[in-house]
Amino acid sequence: MQDRKTEILLAGLQVLREEGFAGFTQPRIAKRAGLRQSNLTYYFPTRADLLAAVARLAIDNQLAAVDRMIEGGAAPEKTSQMAKGLVHHENTRVLMGMAQAADQNPALRDLFRELAAGIIARTGVLLEDMNVAPSETNCDLIHALSVGLSVIDLATARPDGELRTKTVLDTAFSLLKLRTANDNPAI
Amino acid sequence: MQDRKTEILLAGLQVLREEGFAGFTQPRIAKRAGLRQSNLTYYFPTRADLLAAVARLAIDNQLAAVDRMIEGGAAPEKTSQMAKGLVHHENTRVLMGMAQAADQNPALRDLFRELAAGIIARTGVLLEDMNVAPSETNCDLIHALSVGLSVIDLATARPDGELRTKTVLDTAFSLLKLRTANDNPAI
């Protein structure tokens, strides 16, 4: 068993995953953590405090997941793993919640920037693994593409979403490789 | 002056633009439209009714804006226009609100799909204008990239966001052109 504060954070993250930002309320989180809302405010005085702490946890989790994705498996399977992660709607709800919070709260904006910077840095490693130039623009491209694919899949919930996501990823990586080959004919 | 219902819809869309989905409440919309919340429910009995009607308006507006973007200006300026549209945070708030609503409400999911299909179809026209194959995957790629770029710019609010967005767009289009050239060396 963990300490109370950690339990609350895990409950908050779970609510965000399942119900999205609109469901991120103190009563629901308290209920899931097994205490009263008025007790929850002892550990996190305001909703913003709680949100910031949950965002911090979410960032660490998300970056760790990306690390596992980069380390594991061979190159041809990478896009399958990526696609699977992107169409995992619980991740997307957290991402969108953080984006919405960042839009309204400068402190959370800093956290979102940290997440973005972490993802972009790891994207560079991934591109190197795939023999693609890890330029800032290439990293930005893959990052933005990933975010867009996950948001679209969440909102449309197409039955063929995962396949369609993987196809776009494969295309993007093959385009980047093509250009790298053109730029460096020797390779 | 327009009729009451239209005024309410415009007020609702404006609130969504400025405050995002979290601010989309009947009291705020009623206040902006100049009537009481309890009166607003006469025109739109439930919040969901109002949201669906505002989403319908937002879709029509957004697709019209894309049409103007496609029609206007020469090819080299297209990405500048696109980037400017994507970093317009009011648009992004509407998009994210619709995505969030679609995640929780099947009726709104259908509307979001309609928006996505409309954007994708228009992307095909844009790609043809640029001498790029308007395949489903290429359209999906540009669509997802656009969504991702706009969400990231909203959440990070980087000072160089518009430039960075434009750079990624330029790269994406040039990659697609490169492949089209490789596929069809005669061109």
Place this chain on the structure above:
DNA sequence: GTCTATAGATAGATAGAC
């Protein structure tokens, strides 16, 4: 048909008990 007063539900925060 148009509008309002009011009820009912839920959220967030605080003072204070143990």
Place this chain on the structure above:
DNA sequence: GTCTATCTATCTATAGAC
């Protein structure tokens, strides 16, 4: 230090007045 009862604010929906 830990927890709770309670207050206030805000939101949605309805019954009913004009």
